[in-house]
Amino acid sequence: MTPTGPDPMHGAAAPAHTTAPPRAMPGHGEAHRHVLVAVVLNKPGVLNRVASLMRARNFNIETLAVSHTDQPEVSRMTITLRGDDVLVEQAAKQLYRLIDVLKVQDVTSDPTVEHEIVLIKVRADERNRGEVLTIADMYKAKVVDLAAESLIVEATGTEADVDALIALLRGFGIKELVRSGTVVMSRGAGSIEEATKR
C-alpha cells in the first residue's frame, strides 16, 4: 500500500477536498399526507395491480377511490398515503412501472378541489334530533334518511371537514359510518387526463 491517500479499511483521514457526511438513506424525511392521482387503463385487475404493488412495496394506503372517467377505456384513482417526499416519489415511480398505468401525479401541493362523501347513521330521537339537525346544517350536510331512533347524515367536504363533523356527532352515538375516500381534481383549465387522451 502506498503511504499517501486514504485508507478506508483503517480509518485514515478523508481526502483533503471532501468531507464525509453519512451517505444519505432515501426516505427518512418528515412524513405527511400525500394525494396521488393515477390515470389507468380500464382493464380487469388494474385495481389489484395497484393495490398489490402498494402492499408489496410497503406503502400504506389511507384511502383509495376508483371510478370511470369520461373516456371509456380509462379509469382514475385517487390515492392518499402518508410518507416523506422521497417515499411518495418512489411510490409514484413504482406505479409507473405497471404497464396499465398511464399517468401518476402527486397533487399534494397543487391547487385542487378535494372532496369525499360520508354517510353517518346517528342515534337521534325526538329529544335530541333538533341538535343533530343544527350541527348537520352548519356543515351543509343533508339528512337523507329518518327513522324514529336514528337518522342518516350525508356530507361532502375535505377529509378535515368530515373529521370535524364526525367528532361533533360522536357524542350522540354513531351506529354506522362510511366514507368514500378522497377524490381530487386540479383547479383551473389544466387536466391531468389530457396527456392520456387518445
Add this chain to the structure above:
Amino acid sequence: MGTQGDDAGAGGRAHEGRSPTSAAATAAATATATAAVEAAAGRDRINHMPGAGTPRADAISAGRREMLTDSRRLQIKSLAERGAKRPRIGADAVCEALLRQGVDLFFGYPGGVVLPLYDVLGDYPELRHILVRHEQGGAHAAEGYARATGKVGVCLGTSGPGATNLVTGIGDAMLDSVPIVAITGNVVGSLLGKDAFQEIDITGITLPCTKHNYLVRDANDVPRVFAEAFHIARTGRPGPVHIDLTKDALMGVCTAEHPETVDLPGFKPTFEGHPRQIKLAAQEIAKAERPVILAGHGVLIAEATEELRELAEKAQIPVAHTLLGVSAMDETNPLSLGFVGMHGWKHVNKAIQSADLLIALGMRFDDRVTGHVPTFAPYARIVHVDIDPAEIGKNVAVEIPIVGDIKRVLQALIPQVAAVASERRAAYLAEIAAWRAESETMPWHGSGAWRNGQLSADFVVSRIGEATGHDATLVADVGQNQMWTARYGGFRRPNSHISSGGLGTMGFGLPAGMGAAVGRPDKETWAIVGDGGLQMTVQELMTLVQEHIPLRIALLNNHKLGMVRQWQELVYAGNYHSSHLLGPDWCKLAEAYGLAAFRADEPDQVDAAIASARAVDGPALIEFCIAEQQNVFPMMPAGKGLSDLLEEQFEEPKR
C-alpha cells in the same frame, strides 16, 4: 435485443445470423414506393407517430421494428401450407406467435389443459420443445437461454402445480431483469373460480413477480397478447411476462391476425438520457480524482460493453463489477478491478470506499453491494444511470441521476468526457494496484490445496476458467460456489457469467446451464454448482441426456450447505444446525442417468478431470471433493459496511 431497439444492437450477436441492413433496405424501398404513389395522387403523408423525428420517437419505432425482425426472416407458413386439414385454433396462434418472435426452442412440461397445444405442436417442427423434468427447471432454463443469447426465453407449464412450479423461475427472472415469457394453461374459462381440478389463481400469484401478466380466455386474443408480451419482456428493463391461457382459448377457433405493432400507451420506456444530466455527469468526471465505475447487469443487457471499455479507457477510470455485471468488461483489462460487495475483492471495496466519484451503470445498489448505506462510499458523489426511473434514489441518494439506456447514454457521454492522460491517474491506479496485489496474494486462495492438502474450491474454478480459455459460459448455482465462480472464473467475454443474483435461487445452476448450453451451441458451457443446490434440481440431468445437451457440470462437493455453514461459523458461533447434508454417490448417480462422470479429490487430479469432461460428446459431470470447512473470504457481515470485511485468520503458510 430490444433494450436499445436499434438494428446495430440487434445485429451485435453474430451467431443469430440476422441481416438487419437488408431488412432495413427492404423497408426503405417499400416506403419510397408508397410515397411515390401518394405523391402522384396529390396527397401529403401524415405521420401519426407522436413526436415524430425526435430521438425518442425513433427509439420507439426501432423497438417496434425489432420486435418483428425475426418474423420477417422466418416466413411462417400457414396451416394450409403445412397441409393440416383443420381450423386454426388458439394453440396454432400460440405456435405462430412464438415463431414470429424468433423463438426456436422452448422448455415445457405437458398436462391436462395444455394438451391442445401439444396436439398441434407436431405441425410446427421448426419449434423445438425440450421436455424438462420439473417446471422450475424449465423456467430457469429459459432464463439461462435468455441470458446467454440475449433473446427472450420461453417456458411452459400446465395449470395448477405446473404453473406454481414455474413461479420460482419467474421470480428469479424478475429480480434479475431477465426477458422470459412463461406460458401456463388454465381450466376452461367457465370453470374459473370453481376450484376445478388443477385450478389455481396463477395470475394472482405471478402478479407481483412479473413485469406484466395476462389471463387469456378467448383464442382471438392470443395474437395480440403474445405480441405485447414479447415486446414488454424485451423492451426497456427486461423482465418476465406470464401468459395464462384457458383451455378454451387454446382450443377455440382463432381468426385474429398477428398485429404488426403493439399499442401499449402505458409502456413507454425512456431510452435517451437527458442531455443536461449527461453534461453534468461529464463535468463530474472531469473534476474527479478518484472515480470508479460500478458496472451492473444493465451494461450487458444494453450490449454496452464496448462503450463501457471506451469510457473507462478514455477517462482512465477503474471498473468494479456487481455480481451480475461480471463479464461486462474483459477482466484482463488493467482497468477491470473485479467483483464488488459482500464477497467482493478487498481492493475493489477499498477503491469504492475511497472514491470521490461513483459512476453506477445499470445497477441498483443492492444491499449485497452497499452494505450499511450510511457508510457506503462516504467520499463519493454518485452518477447513477439506469433505464428504470424507479431505481433512481430507491436505495441510495444520488447526485446525478440519468434515466436511459446505458448504451445510448454512454454514446452521448463519451464525446463529452475529456481524455485523461494515464499520468494524471498514475498515483491513484498504482495505489489500487498495490491493494490488488495484497488482496490477490492472501493465503486463502490461489493455491490448489486449502488445508492439509484438501482440494480448494477457488482453485477448481480458476482451473476451469483456464482450461476453457476463458471463453466458456460459466453458470453458477447459489452460495459459496457462486461467489467462487464470480471471483475466480476470470471472465473475458460478455455474458459468459450467469448467476442468480437478486433472488439467489439454489437449484438455478443446472437448469440455467442447460438453457445457456442449448442457446449457445457455439460456446462451451459449464454449470458450477454445490451439492446442496444440485440436489434441488438434479432431475434435469435426464433432460441433458435425452436432448444431448453438452453441459459440463462441476460439482463442488463439500457435503455442506456451505454458505449456511459459513454464516453459522462466523455469525452464529459455530452452531452448525442442519448445514451438513448427505448426498448420493454422485458418479454412480450421474452414470445411472447416463452421463459421463469423473471425480477429483486432490489438486493434481483437477486438470485431468476437466480435460476428460471436455472430451465427452454430450453432458458430463465432475465431482470435485473440496475441503469441507473452506469459507469465502473476504466477507462483509450483514448490517456492516464495505470497510468492515472479515478475513480468514490463517495460521498455515501458503503452500
